[in-house]
Amino acid sequence: MTSKQNLRINVLAAAMLSISAGSAFAASPRTEEPQRPATAAQQTSNGIIVKYRAGTAAASDRSAKLSVVNSALSRASLNGGSARAGALSPQVVRKLGIGADLIRLQSRLGDAELQKVLAELKADPAVEYAVVNARMQRADLRAKPTETKQLVPNDPYYAQYQWHFSSATGGINAPSAWDVSQGEGVVVAVIDTGILPDHEDFSGNLLQGYDFISDAETSRRPTDARVPGALDYGDWVENDNECYTGSLAEDSSWHGTHVAGTVAEATNNGVGMAGVAYKAKVLPVRVLGKCGGSLADIADAITWASGGTVAGIPANANPAEIINMSLGGSGACDPVYQAAINGAVSRGTLVVVAAGNAGGNVSNARPANCNNVVAVGATRITGGITYYSNYGAAVDLSAPGGGGSVDGNPGGYIWQAISSSTTSPELGTSDYGGKGGTSMSSPHVAAVAALVQSARIANNRDAFTPAELEALLKSTARKFPVTIPAATPIGTGIVDAKAALAKALEEECTENCGPTAIPLTNKVAVGGLSGAGGSEVLYSFEAQAGKVLSLLTYGGSGNVSVYVSQGKEPTATVYDAKSARPGNSETVRFTAPVAGTYYIKLVGESAFSGVSLIANQ
Structure with a gap:
C-alpha cells in the first residue's frame, strides 16, 4: 500500500461535467467545489530524495549512501529510539535523471519526524540536499452538466461549449490564429494522468509516450515497473480516508485526456470538440494515478520528456518543445523540481505550469513557484480572476480556467475530451466534459506556444528559446477586460493567440534597431x-x-x-x-x-x- 505511505500535498479535488457523444444532456447538473489541501498532520511519506555531493563516497557507493541515511535516522531522535530507526531499514530505489537518489524507508513517517530526518541529512557534509518524495495532485475542479476568413470548426460541440477559444471577453483569440498556424511540427508533452488513446477525437495527434509511475497501487498496473505508453487506467478512489485521513472517495477524472484535448484535440473533423494547436503532436507522460503521484516520478518525467536521460528508460525519440504540467503541491520550490526544470530549459524546452487552485499566493505552490517556468493563473468567461486561482508576482500570465457554478453551464467550465466511465477506461466510451481550474488554463498557454514555434519554423525563422518565448507570450497577452485586484495579481493579461503570432512573425529589424528587451x-x-x-x-x-x-x-x-x-x-x-x-x-x-x-x-x-x-x- 505504498501510495498511502507518501506525502500527500495540495489535494485539488473537483467535479466533472460530462456529455456523451450524441446523447442528450442530463437535466440536473451536479457541481462540486475544490477541496482544500491536506494539512501537514494528514501528510506522511516513506520516500526521501537525496543528492550527495560530488567527490564524496556516498556519491558513487551504495553502502555509503545508506550509511549516511542510517546515521541521520539515528540522530533524529525518532519516537521509539534506535530500535525504530533501525526498523526503517532504508533502501536505495534508483537514481533519478537529475542525479539524485530515491531512498525508500520500510514504514512511513509523520511530518514532524520526517522533518527531523531531513534536518539531520541536510547537516551531513556529504549531502547537497534532501527532499521528501512528495505527493502531487492534478489542479482541477469538476462538475456534471446539462446539455470571415476565420476557421469556424465543424466539430459539433465547438460553437456552443468552447467559449474559451473565441469569446472576445474571456477567450484566447484562437480562431484568428488558426489561419496562420495550427501547431504542425511541434511536440507538446502533457505530464499528467496519462491518455485515452482510443478516444474518437485524437486521431493522428498522439505519440506513444511513457508511464513513469513506479508504484503499482498508484498506477493500477500489475507491477511497479515503468512501461511504454501512457494509458490512463483511471484515478478513482473507492473509499473516504484512503489516500490520507480526511480524503474523499472520487470518480476517475480523465484529467490528462482533458488537458491534452485543449492542446491538440482533432479539429474541423466533424467530431466532438476542438483543440488549440490541433496539428501539433501530444506526447502523453503519465505520472498521476490513484491518490496522485510522486515528486521523484514527476522529476524523471520532466527530464525524459525534454530529451534528457533517465536510467532504465529508452531515449525519447520525440523530445518536446513544450511541456505542460497541470499539477502541483504546496510548499516552496525544492531542488529536485528546480534541477529537472533547469535541465529541460537547457535543452530548449518551455515548461508551462498551472499556478494552483488554493486561492492563495503562488509562492506556496510548487512547481509554479520554481524559476524558469511559465506559471499560469485562471480567468472566468468575464475575463476576471477566478475564486480559486493562486496569484502573486510569480504568476506570469493567465488563461481561461472557468469560474465554476457562478458562471453556469457552459460558461463556467472548460470543455474537452474525457471518458464516460467513472472508473476503468474499458468500462466507458468517448465522451466530453467540462472542468475548471488552473489545470485547464495552463494548456491554453502551452498550445499557443506551440502555434508560435510552428509558425516560426514554417516561415524559416529560428524557433524561440524558452526565455524568448516566455517574454513574447507575456508581452502579447491581452489586457484584462476587468480590473484584477492589486492584492491578487495574475500576470500581464490573458494569453492571446493571434497577438502572439503577429509579434512572432514581425519583420525583424535590420538597421537603426533598438535593443532587444x-x-x-x-x-x-x-x-x-x-x-x-x-x-x-x-x-x-x-x-x-x-x-x-x-x-x-x-x-x-x-x-x-x-x-x-x-x-x-x-x-x-x-x-x-x-x-x-x-x-x-x-x-x-x-x-x-x-x-x-x-x-x-x-x-x-x-x-x-x-x-x-x-x-x-
Missing part, C-alpha cells in the same frame, strides 16, 4: 528572477510624459544592481540613473520622465534568485 507592464511584477554573478538581463518600459516613474527590485536572495537609460541600452558606466545598494532592494525614480522607451538592465553583482522587478507609473 523584455517588456514590462505597468504595475505588474515580474517575479522569480534568477541569474549568476555577472549576468545581465535587459527590460523595457513605455513611459508617459510627466508622471513619476519608479522602477524597483525586491525579494529573493543574492545581490543585484539596476541601470536605466531612456531610449538606449544602459551599461554599468553609461546610464541615466542607477541603484546599486547591497542586496536586492533597488529603486530608480524619475520625477519628470519623457514619453518613450526606458531600458532597465538588471545586473547580478553576485548570484541571485527569487527576485521581483516592477515598473510603477
Whole structure:
C-alpha cells in the first residue's frame, strides 16, 4: 500500500461535467467545489530524495549512501529510539535523471519526524540536499452538466461549449490564429494522468509516450515497473480516508485526456470538440494515478520528456518543445523540481505550469513557484480572476480556467475530451466534459506556444528559446477586460493567440534597431528572477510624459544592481540613473520622465534568485 505511505500535498479535488457523444444532456447538473489541501498532520511519506555531493563516497557507493541515511535516522531522535530507526531499514530505489537518489524507508513517517530526518541529512557534509518524495495532485475542479476568413470548426460541440477559444471577453483569440498556424511540427508533452488513446477525437495527434509511475497501487498496473505508453487506467478512489485521513472517495477524472484535448484535440473533423494547436503532436507522460503521484516520478518525467536521460528508460525519440504540467503541491520550490526544470530549459524546452487552485499566493505552490517556468493563473468567461486561482508576482500570465457554478453551464467550465466511465477506461466510451481550474488554463498557454514555434519554423525563422518565448507570450497577452485586484495579481493579461503570432512573425529589424528587451507592464511584477554573478538581463518600459516613474527590485536572495537609460541600452558606466545598494532592494525614480522607451538592465553583482522587478507609473 505504498501510495498511502507518501506525502500527500495540495489535494485539488473537483467535479466533472460530462456529455456523451450524441446523447442528450442530463437535466440536473451536479457541481462540486475544490477541496482544500491536506494539512501537514494528514501528510506522511516513506520516500526521501537525496543528492550527495560530488567527490564524496556516498556519491558513487551504495553502502555509503545508506550509511549516511542510517546515521541521520539515528540522530533524529525518532519516537521509539534506535530500535525504530533501525526498523526503517532504508533502501536505495534508483537514481533519478537529475542525479539524485530515491531512498525508500520500510514504514512511513509523520511530518514532524520526517522533518527531523531531513534536518539531520541536510547537516551531513556529504549531502547537497534532501527532499521528501512528495505527493502531487492534478489542479482541477469538476462538475456534471446539462446539455470571415476565420476557421469556424465543424466539430459539433465547438460553437456552443468552447467559449474559451473565441469569446472576445474571456477567450484566447484562437480562431484568428488558426489561419496562420495550427501547431504542425511541434511536440507538446502533457505530464499528467496519462491518455485515452482510443478516444474518437485524437486521431493522428498522439505519440506513444511513457508511464513513469513506479508504484503499482498508484498506477493500477500489475507491477511497479515503468512501461511504454501512457494509458490512463483511471484515478478513482473507492473509499473516504484512503489516500490520507480526511480524503474523499472520487470518480476517475480523465484529467490528462482533458488537458491534452485543449492542446491538440482533432479539429474541423466533424467530431466532438476542438483543440488549440490541433496539428501539433501530444506526447502523453503519465505520472498521476490513484491518490496522485510522486515528486521523484514527476522529476524523471520532466527530464525524459525534454530529451534528457533517465536510467532504465529508452531515449525519447520525440523530445518536446513544450511541456505542460497541470499539477502541483504546496510548499516552496525544492531542488529536485528546480534541477529537472533547469535541465529541460537547457535543452530548449518551455515548461508551462498551472499556478494552483488554493486561492492563495503562488509562492506556496510548487512547481509554479520554481524559476524558469511559465506559471499560469485562471480567468472566468468575464475575463476576471477566478475564486480559486493562486496569484502573486510569480504568476506570469493567465488563461481561461472557468469560474465554476457562478458562471453556469457552459460558461463556467472548460470543455474537452474525457471518458464516460467513472472508473476503468474499458468500462466507458468517448465522451466530453467540462472542468475548471488552473489545470485547464495552463494548456491554453502551452498550445499557443506551440502555434508560435510552428509558425516560426514554417516561415524559416529560428524557433524561440524558452526565455524568448516566455517574454513574447507575456508581452502579447491581452489586457484584462476587468480590473484584477492589486492584492491578487495574475500576470500581464490573458494569453492571446493571434497577438502572439503577429509579434512572432514581425519583420525583424535590420538597421537603426533598438535593443532587444523584455517588456514590462505597468504595475505588474515580474517575479522569480534568477541569474549568476555577472549576468545581465535587459527590460523595457513605455513611459508617459510627466508622471513619476519608479522602477524597483525586491525579494529573493543574492545581490543585484539596476541601470536605466531612456531610449538606449544602459551599461554599468553609461546610464541615466542607477541603484546599486547591497542586496536586492533597488529603486530608480524619475520625477519628470519623457514619453518613450526606458531600458532597465538588471545586473547580478553576485548570484541571485527569487527576485521581483516592477515598473510603477
